[in-house]
Amino acid sequence: MLGFQDPVADAISLLRPRTVVGPSLKASGEWAVRFDAFLHVRIGGLVSGTCWLLVEGQEPVLLREGDTFMLGNPPPYVLASTPDARPRPAEQVLAGAEDGLVRIGPESEDDLYLCVGHIGFDDRNASLLTDLLPPLVIVRVDDPHGGRLAQLIDLLATEVGITAAGGPLVQSHLAQILLVHMLRAHAARTDRPTGWLGALNEDGIGTALRAVHADVAHPWTLKELAELSNMSRSAFAHAFKRHVGVPPLEYLIQWRMSLARDALARDSRSISELARATGYLSESAFSTAFRRVVGSSPAQFRNQAKESAHSAAEGV
Template identity: 40%
Template sequence: WLVVEGVSEPVHLNTHDCFLLPHGRPFVLASDLSVTPIDAMTLFADKKGNGAVNVLNGGGTLFGVGGHFAFDSKHANILLSILPPFVHISKESDKATMRWSLEHMMKELRDPQPGSFLVVEHLAQMILVQALRLYLGEGVHGGVGWLFALSDEKMSLVITAIHENPSHRWTLQEMAERAEMSRSTFALKFKEKVGISPMEYLTNWRMILAGDKLTNSSDSVSMIAEAMGYESESAFSTAFKRVLGSSPRQYVRNLTAKI
């Protein structure tokens, strides 16, 4: 059984089931819900660290693979805020999709070879993407956000185009034409699916990319502004501060202070 804080009902888990906890809420795994749970930190206190296979109480019939993903704190909310408290992959067809990655991960963990850490890291990323794909493929439960909008063929065309060419001088009319809709219908449907207007989404995406460039490149603010489709560094800086909470130069100073 899986019990997640804030979720009213426990979830029954079967062999090869997979679950994600996007918000990192406390949870309990139990074969008997009447038994008082033991803090996992106590169980693993004297065990090996990340990437290790640990045996508890002499072993048994359960083998579980667990891990966590770390996101840039400034950007994590864009993905995580639109996901539910937990994602449960339980259909046999869906589990078969993930089984290859899980089985290969277990093999690498049980019998480490040169490069195993890198292999496990990439397999974990594959599992995350597969789980999100399967979740979105279930009808999306009326969710709102860019990730959910990708399951809509017409919205997906526009979002993908923005992602592939953020520096393009996008207009609402051009986006609507890609979606084969009138401007008013497109703007309304986009906001219903994504939760914000098309132009606001474009700005947010550009600023995320700009923040990444400031972090991982030596490009000047003016160069980044131009790469993000801005003719004016001033207009770019204003948009950057509105989305990420500080000016580009202050953003860089904050990064330097953390090193």
């Protein structure tokens, strides 16, 4: 069986997250740092002090001690003491890091203390999450989730600032825990996002989603999923598409193909075995569905993935 039973855990596992944390930033006086556009997710939070976050296309946001933020596939952005401070390139500033810390200006009791982490995903399936995220999510310290996130940011900053056995592993896990809590906070809001992330909080739809993930090889029908959700077929289909963005059986196909892409790139099971594991009675039925969603046959996809991996290993 390829799936688990929790859509968030399934998606993050399938994304193969790669985490880079720090260096942390301490700053006083007038300062500004400009970060280039980047892929996937950046998470940060203020251990102490305040600063402005200016994301292209968004209104400037004042961050305070204990606040956390998440940027999804964002355009260039600036962190600054004031909105009109002249920024320096982040690459130039971060090059001066020592012991996981960059300092701007003299040491002061009113220092800003900021910790950030970048989480990259496997490009084959990154859209599973990044397509659901707005450019910016802010969780204030007084939000129901805010206190827990502030504690995690404080722990992460501590790990970045010390040299201890297992430090990179702890930092990576803390950053991924932060990601999950940020996703929970985002999904719990009244303006929750369209997509599977927001739909998990809908009792009937969430039940159907969890069932699909628990047994992806089961030959699910619209009738079965509707019964699990305690709805009629028409009401379930309408509610599912409204919350998730695609019809129920289309979501099932897309999830199966996401699992298949990952498996074809990473393991050696035969295509017929993979067909059975993703709920198809024949290799030809699986191949037809795969080509429709991915745009190539499973065999072509596997060969391309192997060539890409070989090229990367050779440094091409």
